[in-house]
Amino acid sequence: MTTTQPMDRVPPPPAPARAPARWPGVVGVVGEVLVTGALVILLFVVYELVVTDLLADHRQDELSQQLQEDWDRPTAEVVPVHESKLGDAFAVLHIPRLGLDYExxxxxxTQEKQLAQGPGHYTDTAMPGEQGNSAFAGHRVGKGxxxxxLDALRPGDPIVVETADSWFVYRMLGDAATGDVDADPSGIPGRQIVRPEDIDVISPTPNxxxxxxxxxxxxxxxxxxxxxxxxxxLIIHASLDGAAISKADMPNGPAALSER
Incomplete structure (x- = not known):
């Protein structure tokens, strides 16, 4: 009798290999890039708003000490303000409205090298106390x-500039359009908001x-x-209130330093 052999089972063909999914990897890379970018931006903001303030404050302390040492020298050795060279520290700005210790x-x-250390004087404008317009620039946020x-100033507020031998008391102008008592006869407003290209605000007569x-x-x-x-x-205009005050006559400064 013939014995029937069982038929060999043919294994099924292997399933086609599936390509690895790409999207999870792409999403992960994009996420890492975004997180890294956010951290970089955050570090930049912290540097600009915090670190540069600390660096500028430290530099101001150094400049104040150096300037006082220069002013304490014999008068003949002190450089007159009109001979100040680019980058020289030559004056101290006091704004009592911003704090009795504000200086x-x-x-x-007014290049960035100077403004990173403190307020800067526009080189082509008058020096403190001179006829014309003595103009200073300063950072609003960062760099000290x-x-x-500055927007807290009010008409009549004193702004005092101290040099080696004198005090100059300026007072913020009012606005004739609003009937301020401290308005300038020429119609120059005490506060303006202008475009960066409106440079007439620092002309010898503002505007x-x-x-x-x-x-x-x-x-x-x-x-x-x-x-x-x-x-x-933001522009603040002030006019000189009286003549220069000699530091020999008033070494501790004018009464305006105590006004708020």
Whole structure:
């Protein structure tokens, strides 16, 4: 009798290999990039808003000490303010409205190298006390934030500039349009918001053509506006209140330093 052999079972063909999924890997890489970018931005913000303030404050302490040492030398050795060179510290700015202890050393020049240390004096404008417009620039946020609260000033507020031998008391102007008692006869407002290209605000007579003869003795402070933006400029105009005050006669400063 013939025995039937069982048929060999043919194994099924292997299932086709599946390609590895790509999307989870791509999403992971994108996520890592975004997290890294966010950390970089956060570190940059911390550096700009915190670290640069600390560095500028430390530099201001150094400048204040150096300037006082220079001023304590015999008069013949002190460099006159009009001979100040780019980067020289030559004055101290006091704004009592921003604190009775508010004082910032002012450097000659408004390049970033100077503004990273404190307020800077526009080189082509008058020196403190001279006829014309003495103009200072300062950062609103970061680099010491010297003009952070400049918008807190009110008409009539004193702004005092101290040099080696004199005190100059300026007072913020009012606005004739609003009937302020401290308005300037020329119609120069105490506060303006302008575009960065509106450079007439630092003309010898603020807002007049640059070539026009000065009509008074002014001080102008400029900073970015609004905070955290350089889209516009906040401008404060002040005029000299009386003559220069000799430090020999008043070494501790004028009474205006105590006004708030």
């Amino acid at each position: 910032r050393v002012v450097l000659e020049g 934030s010297p003009f952070l609260h 007049a053509p640059a070539g026009a003869a000065p009509t008074g003795t002014y001080l102008t402070l400029t900073t970015c506006h609004p905070r955290y933006s350089a889209r516009q400029r």
